[in-house]
Amino acid sequence: MIRIDKLTKSFGKFRALDGIDLILEKGQAVSLLGPNGSGKTTLIKSILGLVIPEKGSITINGQLIRNHPSYRANIGYMPQIGRYPDNMTIEQVIHMIKDIRKEQTEYDEELYVSFGLDKIKHKKMRTLSGGTRQKVSACIAFLFSPDIYILDEPTAGLDPVANEVLKDKIATECARGKLVLITSHVLSDLDGLTSHIIYLQDGQLMFHESIGQLQERTGETKLNKIIANILKNADRKQICIS
Numbered sequence: 001m002i003r004i005d006k007l008t009k010s011f012g013k014f015r016a017l018d019g020i021d022l023i024l025e026k027g028q029a030v031s032l033l034g035p036n037g038s039g040k041t042t043l044i045k046s047i048l049g050l051v052i053p054e055k056g057s058i059t060i061n062g063q064l065i066r067n068h069p070s071y072r073a074n075i076g077y078m079p080q081i082g083r084y085p086d087n088m089t090i091e092q093v094i095h096m097i098k099d100i101r102k103e104q105t106e107y108d109e110e111l112y113v114s115f116g117l118d119k120i121k122h123k124k125m126r127t128l129s130g131g132t133r134q135k136v137s138a139c140i141a142f143l144f145s146p147d148i149y150i151l152d153e154p155t156a157g158l159d160p161v162a163n164e165v166l167k168d169k170i171a172t173e174c175a176r177g178k179l180v181l182i183t184s185h186v187l188s189d190l191d192g193l194t195s196h197i198i199y200l201q202d203g204q205l206m207f208h209e210s211i212g213q214l215q216e217r218t219g220e221t222k223l224n225k226i227i228a229n230i231l232k233n234a235d236r237k238q239i240c241i242s
């Protein structure tokens, strides 16, 4: 579904992504992990066409994205921090987004209702808490039922109930054959949800494996233990080599 070949992006002399190769398939819930500054957002922005790589290519459903900008209509994006006009109400923001795609007449408003946004739709965006803004961002990402969801720290600021609502929604969409790419620093939020892990370090791909493979390799079941185990062993190898 998404194929990334030798993707390289520098900001000045600094290389943020260094020859990344990845294949992501439909029905997968892929967690994109790595320390601060490892290149996760740059990779996401490259897929969204918001960052132009200097080398390499990204293909979605067999089409090179640089030649087919319309591919973006098939991606639901939830940014780390959603920015909306302060004086608009929740309802007005949702209407504005729907208006952008007049040709679409059916919407997925499950999250709008499950999050209870329908009950506070007359509230202005500037009056909303951080978590409620996150809920609006999630609703917008899922509104047009795209085939691909890219969710950047989606659970940050959500209360435990909303967190579960969103996780259920992600699992449902994966079961329907959608591809979900998620970044999060809260690994416990990804437990039970993720089918594959991509781990970036200093702009390079450290590993890309299924949860099953990682559990077998480390003997651990929880994501934070799996990652800790791999990083500990990677450190040991480095110490042995140097």
Ligand SMILES: Nc1ncnc2c1ncn2[C@@H]1O[C@H](COP(=O)(O)OP(=O)(O)OP(=O)(O)O)[C@@H](O)[C@H]1O
Binding pocket: 011, 016, 034, 035, 036, 037, 038, 039, 040, 041, 042, 043
């Ligand atoms: N527009 C830019 N100009 C210069 N450097 C940038 C730019 N965008 C990103 N970088 C640098 O590229 C590196 C990767 O940044 P990126 O935002 O992709 O990391 P990240 O893995 O998403 O980090 P975090 O976990 O903190 O969100 C960082 O060192 C960052 O400072």
